[in-house]
Amino acid sequence: MDSFLQNLINGIGIGSIYALIALGYTMVYGILKLINFAHSDVFMVGAFMGYYGARIFSKLMHGSEVVEPGWPLFTLVLLFSVACCGLLGYLNERIAYRPLRNAPRIASLITAIGLSFLLEYGGQMVFGPDPKFFPQLLEKHQLQFLGTSITSHTVIVLVVALIFMGILQYIVYGTKFGRAMRAVSHNFETAALMGIPTDRVISITFVIGSMLAAVGGVLYGLSYSKIEPLMGIMLGLKAFVAAVLGGIGNVPGAVIGGLVIGIVESFAGASPLSTYKDAIAFVILILILLFRPSGIFGKYQAEKV
Amino acid sequence: MRNWLVRDLAGIAVISAVLVGISYFLGWIPIPGMAYYNRVIVTIGINIILAVSLNIINGHAGQFSMGHAGFMAVGAYTSAYLTYFHFQPFLATLAEGPGRFALQQALFLGALLAGGAAAGIAGWVVGLPSLRLRGDYLAIVTLGFGEIIRVLILNIDKIGGARGLSGVPAFANFFWVYFFVCIVIIVSWRLVRSQVGRAFLAVREDEIAAEAMGVNTTHYKVQAFVIGSFFAGIAGGLLGHYLVYLNPGMFQFTKSFEAIVMVVLGGMGSISGSVLAAVILTVALEGLRFVKEAFGLTSDPRMVIYAIVLILLMRLRPQGLLGNRELGDFFRRRKGGDR
Amino acid sequence: MTVTAVLEAKGVSIRFGGLTAVCDFNLAIQPTELVGLIGPNGAGKTTVFNMLTGVYKPTEGEIRVSGVNTRTLKAFDITKLGAARTFQNIRVFKSLSLLDNVKIGGHIHYKYSWADSVLHSITFREHERQAEKEALELLSMFDLDHRAHDEAKSLPYGDQRRLEIARALAAKPKLLLLDEPAAGLNTGETTELMQQIRAIRDKFGIAVLLIEHNMELVMGICERILVLNYGKTIAHGRPEEIQRNPVVIEAYLGEAVEV
Ligand SMILES: Nc1ncnc2c1ncn2[C@@H]1O[C@H](COP(=O)(O)OP(=O)(O)O)[C@@H](O)[C@H]1O
């Protein structure tokens, strides 16, 4: 029973990071019908910005690069990484995708793959190929919960992820921008005809998605402490699977999809199947696409002839 | 007598004789570092097989597959399993001589074909779900399949698991690699000028119109996957028996990505374009090795450069070097295209 | 009845969400008949085609092509039963040659496999020779043979429409379904095309179902006309009857304002 709860909590922990990344995939896909392969690498950059941010702010705050855990530092680092990735997301869209808006979709797809590799291997050149240890931005406590012991970091990951998902939910469903975004996602041409500035909506969507990925990156660093330039590949693929599972284009669906994948993996990891853990997300993906291509919450759209 | 079969067999004999001649010639050239050039030439050949076979799936049938490395792995491990555990020990019991030599070649050919067949079956399995998916979804699924295959291999201890399999017999050489280079080019060339290849092209151009013309799109997508994967499996088998070593890490999706870059650079759908791009990229890659050493880089700049090539290509010349034409088309009178 | 109808639709309806795009559609076409399907924009004509050719599955009703119920069949199976179509928003294979376009049209008549293709067997060569000959004949019927090796997208709009008809004919259908073949053509071209459609029917002895948005055009050539409006059949009969039918006139007058 203990280990059941333990696995569940671990699963929710990694699941909420998948969810944060999945949100970016789902929003961009909803609007542009493009799998933004580079999104997972923005997540990676987010983690590295957290790594460097922690040193920079430590230096500024008390003159030494040695990181002293604390909430002010954590908040600063989080915001720094969010800002950097927001900018990166904006540049990605502006430089790589926008010029191809009217090109065949395959061109955008290939560009996305190229961009993804550029960030990954460019990251290797800039940050170095070896794993880095993410600084302890917050002190780690063991908490007792229903008879299992969990770390304070797991709780923080969950709470911070929830806060940002809440903000996103508000933006998408409670603001004028959110309405414009949903309109563009529903029908690009009509939205443009109605006077919605589609280019701006797309830019902002990339920025928001990238910011969420940055949050995911910092939280990942906080709880797994090891980061490296290629870490986005697997995580990103799984997050994408989460988005498809929840119904691509569907915001709450991405969150649920992320949690489901995280939990399933966590239980698989503790079972005799643990060596197959990395394949499970893909098996899930193939099963959904075969039996319910629209995902759990999506609706299926037939092509108009 | 079926004279077409005779003609093809004669063609194969001529090709083989020429290749044997060239390989003796290459072995004879007395320049220092010839072993290195030989390796580059063989690598080029393997990459040509990869690119031309991926072009059948991505370029002709228009199904964006990102799992080519997975099929390659299936072929590599299947054929290595046969030669390493069965053929090699058996051959060792025979006396040296031309008989053993001939048997070894025959068994190696059999192992390669078996590897290709296993990869083809894997391609069939992957092709099946692809029938419901378009474009980017298919890309993700094939990528996922590639990863699943890799994870499976990691878990099979008999063939070395994560440690890899060393001591694969060194059966592959210039002759075998270029023999299959010729085969894959001829097969792909003849296919695309037949009912089957035209059905591939129709699927690529417009699935709904293709179905309206009686083309069973599912059937042809799967067929393209099977044929493409078969040759990827052959390429994998050749690679393993050339490097005499296998390791699941060799078949990560960066490998699939390399094949994609070749096909896209050459021009999706152009066989000669794929060949050209495979040659250019392999040679460029060797050049990059020197760049890396000269600048003392700690990481390989190859993937970065691939990435940049791909992004720029989509901006400046999305149709690739040759578009969907063949080299020959450029020498003939230009046919009223609008380019 | 001695001959089976090439097409029989009984009580066919389709709904997209809340919208009933076509409601209780009935039509039987005998071999060599030339039937017009007309109606204002958005009436559901293309949707009818899509159901007849298996692109959409009707929500209700039964469709038979050459006597076979198509409920469980895929689009390509229906083509094999003898129904070939063109598309309103041209769907030629743009970057393939005209010749290849037409050859793909004849796809269902190729009886050789990938192995024949790879080995260039005798079956392969015979089929290919035949296919080449037939494709060129069809192209020359539409005066397109001199451009046989050009890419389809290099053709002007009107020629692309004609290429699409040639491609459909290559399937040797019993029923040819044409979706607004005259859209985008000028008056002269349109009249010529209409004559050509009639000539095709006579030459090949096949049935034709012709969608046209403009009523006047089909009057001259169709033997029977069915009028759709908002998915419902508002009239069905000989051209003279349709011309005089007050319901039809009203449906078209209602539209005339927006045209
Ligand atoms: N796949 C679809 N999904 C939703 N509505 C559709 C679909 N296909 C057609 N419709 C609707 O059905 C109606 C009839 O369209 P259509 O058959 O194209 O008209 P026509 O060809 O007579 O101009 C239109 O209102 C159209 O929007």
Ligand SMILES: [Mg+2]
């Ligand atoms: Mg229509």
